[in-house]
Amino acid sequence: MGNYRIAVLPGDGIGKEVTKGAVEVLKAIETRFGHHFEFAYGWIGGAAVDQKGTPLPEETLALCRKSDAVLLGAVGGPKWDQHPPHLRPEKGLLQIRKEMNLFANLRPVKFYDSLTDSSPLKQEVIQGVDFVIVRELTGGLYFGKPSGRMVENGEEKAVDTLLYKKEEIKRIVKVAFELARKRKKKVTSVDKANVLASSRMWREIAEEVAQEFPDVTLEHMLVDNAAMQLIRSPQQFDVVVTENMFGDILSDEASMLTGSLGMLPSASLSASGPSLYEPIHGSAPDIAGQNKANPIATILSAAMMLRLSFGLSKEAEAVEKAVQQVLAAGLRTADIAQKGQRAVSTDEMVNEIKATILDHQTISHIMAVYA
Amino acid sequence: MGNYRIAVLPGDGIGKEVTKGAVEVLKAIETRFGHHFEFAYGWIGGAAVDQKGTPLPEETLALCRKSDAVLLGAVGGPKWDQHPPHLRPEKGLLQIRKEMNLFANLRPVKFYDSLTDSSPLKQEVIQGVDFVIVRELTGGLYFGKPSGRMVENGEEKAVDTLLYKKEEIKRIVKVAFELARKRKKKVTSVDKANVLASSRMWREIAEEVAQEFPDVTLEHMLVDNAAMQLIRSPQQFDVVVTENMFGDILSDEASMLTGSLGMLPSASLSASGPSLYEPIHGSAPDIAGQNKANPIATILSAAMMLRLSFGLSKEAEAVEKAVQQVLAAGLRTADIAQKGQRAVSTDEMVNEIKATILDHQTISHIMAVYA
Ligand SMILES: [Mg+2]
Ligand SMILES: [Mg+2]
Structure with a gap:
């Protein structure tokens, strides 16, 4: 009570x-x-x-x-x-x-199950889908400075900044692992580590945090591949964790899967x-x-x-x-x-x-x- | 000959x-x-x-x-x-x-039509889909400097930079309009103008270029909405133009639509x-x-x-x-x-x-x- x-x-x-x-x-x-x-x-x-x-x-x-x-x-x-x-x-x-x-x-x-008709996906693809996207919400490209316009050597430019502190990544990845521990015990960490420095740090920290959760499996997935896999085989996911902008795009994509x-x-x-x-x-x-x-x-x-x-x-x-x-x-x-x-x-x-x-x-x- | x-x-x-x-x-x-x-x-x-x-x-x-x-x-x-x-x-x-x-x-x-079975999407959603994604390939977040790791006041950080010059945006948007002119005459420009300074410049330039193509319709779409619309009603698109990273994610998502x-x-x-x-x-x-x-x-x-x-x-x-x-x-x-x-x-x-x-x-x- x-x-x-x-x-x-x-x-x-x-x-x-x-x-x-x-x-x-x-x-x-x-x-x-x-x-x-x-x-x-x-x-x-x-x-x-x-x-x-x-x-x-x-x-x-x-x-x-x-x-x-x-x-x-x-x-x-x-x-x-x-x-x-x-x-x-x-x-x-x-x-x-x-x-x-x-x-x-x-x-x-x-x-x-009762809403099969609402999904744009075929029943065999969407059947049994049950995952959570954990999106970092207060850092990354949407908040980093500098963000603005400038003129350099007569050329107009615009810039935005993707910035993460180690602690910001650590706490969000921990949320994902704690959640996964109560679910199907799998975390998919999404990044673009083959290109971005911030993603390489993200991946390292995810590996570090994973040490504290030996009962949870960690896999890494590149963001462009994740955008594919969400449509191709969404059943594979349990907890997906990713930075602010990737999370914005992927969570909205994912929200269409069920069609409602x-x-x-x-x-x-x-x-x-x-x-x-x-x-x-x-x-x-x-x-x-x-x-x-x-x-x-x-x-x-x-x-x-x-x-x-x-x-x-x-x-x-x-x-x-x-x-x-x-x-x-x-x-x-x-x-x-x-x-x-x-x-x-x-x-x-x-x-x-x-x-x-x-x-x-x-x-x-x-x-x-x-x- | x-x-x-x-x-x-x-x-x-x-x-x-x-x-x-x-x-x-x-x-x-x-x-x-x-x-x-x-x-x-x-x-x-x-x-x-x-x-x-x-x-x-x-x-x-x-x-x-x-x-x-x-x-x-x-x-x-x-x-x-x-x-x-x-x-x-x-x-x-x-x-x-x-x-x-x-x-x-x-x-x-x-x-x-003959490949309906390969798509993860229902036939009525995928039927007749025919569009082109035009992705900027040499600028934006994947190339901007600074990109790297640093320690500031004892805190580890990582940074990447989304930078575009006006001319870089102009030439890619033009490619999209020229392509649309030979197709269904519609350009969907994808950005995150409600958050990013670079996207607001992108949108302005898209409007500017559109003046030269009065026969082509321009619409703007936020990237998270685009990720949804690609699954929900992909038939609406003709030519989609967007910056490097958004294009990386959306084009890979789109490539799954046909299932092949x-x-x-x-x-x-x-x-x-x-x-x-x-x-x-x-x-x-x-x-x-x-x-x-x-x-x-x-x-x-x-x-x-x-x-x-x-x-x-x-x-x-x-x-x-x-x-x-x-x-x-x-x-x-x-x-x-x-x-x-x-x-x-x-x-x-x-x-x-x-x-x-x-x-x-x-x-x-x-x-x-x-x-
Ligand atoms: Mg959103
Ligand atoms: Mg790709």
Whole structure:
């Protein structure tokens, strides 16, 4: 019976609906397992710009810092597209990652048998796929200095810098090994060691860290080959770890494998404080407020929170199993429904998942009585 | 009736067999169209290390420079894997690209109806795919300085540099627009302009170049989205242009779409001299010398040479059509044969393609007589 404070940042568009759904599912977990979750809400993104004049208000950050974990919806929308950079909703996301020191982005890619039709890949290729991409999120080419424009001898140039400190690589590779230890015990470290100096250091450090995990297998893969292998035989992967930019490209590629962005959760782990959980999809302004959005990615993000931030594995499994059951029973929101299949609303999907979680309790209870 | 000097660099492993096949097909084109091709052979890769003590002998480079185009097989093999870096076969490839100023790498990805079974993607996704990735090959992150290791305040670091001059971007984007003009008139420029300074310059220059091609549509796509779209709806692309590293990752991803590396040609265009044509596959030491290799990628590379270096479009089409016909007739080398299907040898495949090219001549000739 634990007490946990959860900061909920719904954000914009469908962010509101999907976080609402995930909170309801967490309440079902409260009921079934007897925990206490305290939910506190904060503004972020376009909604924060409208209410507070900035995409990440100081009070939101303060709220997150005193919480045990953060659940985020999505940010952005056409309303703020013409704003100057510092008033863009996306800026709020970048800032919160930086301010909370979220250095490790975990993106599980899991195939659901019941969703074969949604994948662009043939069934025999996608069948059984279940891996996690661990992306370094606060270093590398997206943050290195110098980054800018210059004129040299009358020639215009632009430069960006891929920089990593040894410690930055070490801590992200460790996250991957620790994760793999609880899974299929295989880490694929992706780099471009045949060309890049930073990748050669990455590879050395991966080898070093591997010494501490003799029960986990380490393999190295070049990033261009990884981009191929993700399509050709995605079943080979367990935990993939890579630097920021490679991770950006590969995790988005991987997210298409199952054909359903609305299903994919993520976790961003902090080096120093609470971690953040969010669906990988955006705010989908075109369907916002219509009770059509798929809440599963956010619900599975909440399950990751239960497992990774609170150590509640049984509770996380209960959520994941409920999701699997409603899918197997044929429930589909519009994004994953096939032609001719009836699509359920966000609320209907959430209610079924909740009921599945709670039913189980009833059944267990009844079974206990008869035992 | 033209005269053309072609430097042939077979290299290692199956490189020898596939270039031999392509040369025979070019000879069939000579016969049918009345051109004269002069073939001169040079060492490269492991074979050059064995014969001349270096993976790219000066005499090979001299031969290439006085030729109208270069046809390359593949390099590498376990025999040279333990050699020091400057005696590695791959070094020969990197050197020839640099010495010949090969700045634009063209990788067509074309789906053959008759090969649906080979693709990991569902038929409705891969059907009709026909695009070219244009990758900048001599700049960006793989070449920028500084690149190396350092210790600062007792901390180990590694750095690489993504640097582009305006002129380098301009010339590659122009290649893409010129290519698109002869195709479906659409250029997709891929960058990471929301994060990288070099990408923002890239995007500006793409817009600038687009002014000179009012008949061609330009769209911009972020690299992580491009990695998704290649799997999700590859039919949308015509010509994709991008910087070196993004191109490395995306072109290898794209090469898996059709499921048959043995089918994919490439061209590397020079800023100043002859261009180079080669299959994208490697030297496949495991099947070398067994008359099993798929020669089609090299034969299609020869077709690109006919079109791009010699301006012989009709001749290029004759080769491409012959390839399509033998595939449609059911001919398959082992790499593209399905279970239970008989695989033909390299020689058989080459002979059928030759015969198809020459038969056509006979038929045309007969038809002319009866006209
Ligand atoms: Mg991304
Ligand atoms: Mg590559």
